[in-house]
Amino acid sequence: MSSVRSRGAFIVIEGLDRSGKTTQVATLQTRLETEGIPVKLFKFPDRTTTIGQMIDSYLRSQSELDDHVIHLLFSANRWELAASIEQLLAAGTTVLCDRYAFSGVAFSTAKGLSLEWCRSPDISLPAPDVTLFLNITPEQARSRGGYGEERYEKEELQRKVRDVFQQISSEFTEATWVTIDAGREREDVAEDVWKIVYPLTGGLAIPLQRLWE
Numbered sequence: 721m722s723s724v725r726s727r728g729a730f731i732v733i734e735g736l737d738r739s740g741k742t743t744q745v746a747t748l749q750t751r752l753e754t755e756g757i758p759v760k761l762f763k764f765p766d767r768t769t770t771i772g773q774m775i776d777s778y779l780r781s782q783s784e785l786d787d788h789v790i791h792l793l794f795s796a797n798r799w800e801l802a803a804s805i806e807q808l809l810a811a812g813t814t815v816l817c818d819r820y821a822f823s824g825v826a827f828s829t830a831k832g833l834s835l836e837w838c839r840s841p842d843i844s845l846p847a848p849d850v851t852l853f854l855n856i857t858p859e860q861a862r863s864r865g866g867y868g869e870e871r872y873e874k875e876e877l878q879r880k881v882r883d884v885f886q887q888i889s890s891e892f893t894e895a896t897w898v899t900i901d902a903g904r905e906r907e908d909v910a911e912d913v914w915k916i917v918y919p920l921t922g923g924l925a926i927p928l929q930r931l932w933e
């Protein structure tokens with residue numbers, strides 16, 4: 721009888737700008753490490769690769785690229801790390817990902833590209849076991865001190881991004897896409913994140929799924 725070997729969980733954290741995503745991801749990573757759970761964090765875009773450097777230059781408005789081109793570069797940046805993610809999961813490591821294909825679709829669709837077109841280059845990437853979406857209202861975002869300097873850090877675009885994230889989430893089950901109210905105290909948000917993630921860290925016996933297949 722064939723059996724699926726236990727593997728690590730693939731956990732994606734997405735969130736709106738100013739949702740405290742970076743802090744929550746760091747807190748989660750530290751807590752997992754403290755518990756002795758093998759964990760590896762990826763962050764997309766990964767600006768360290770050759771493709772990542774092109775993305776970085778674009779985001780800091782040091783270069784101009786057609787909307788389709790930058791979308792494909794973001795996707796290629798995930799594909800170049802997909803094999804590493806799969807290997808880690810197979811070895812039993814919990815993989816955390818700060819942003820993933822959902823940011824890819826949300827931002828490019830918000831800029832005016834079609835959602836279906838945006839989704840296609842990311843089809844077949846490793847699918848997360850759960851996506852945690854850190855949600856805040858535009859008003860909360862504003863009260864947290866406004867946006868930064870990079871290309872996409874503008875209120876109108878962020879509103880559109882929020883709508884596309886909502887559209888994307890409607891295709892997932894409640895178990896695979898969890899929206900967390902990130903407008904609360906940092907500790908309360910971290911506790912909700914932990915309650916969802918910790919039970920997944922004991923090893924999963926289900927095969928890794930492919931995104932949007």
Ligand code: FDM
Binds near residue numbers: 764765794823824
């Ligand atoms: N972003 C991020 C995209 O437009 N597409 C993508 O595929 C990804 C992963 O890049 F505004 C956007 C989201 C954000 C910007 O992200 C840089 P960080 O998290 O601020 O580095």
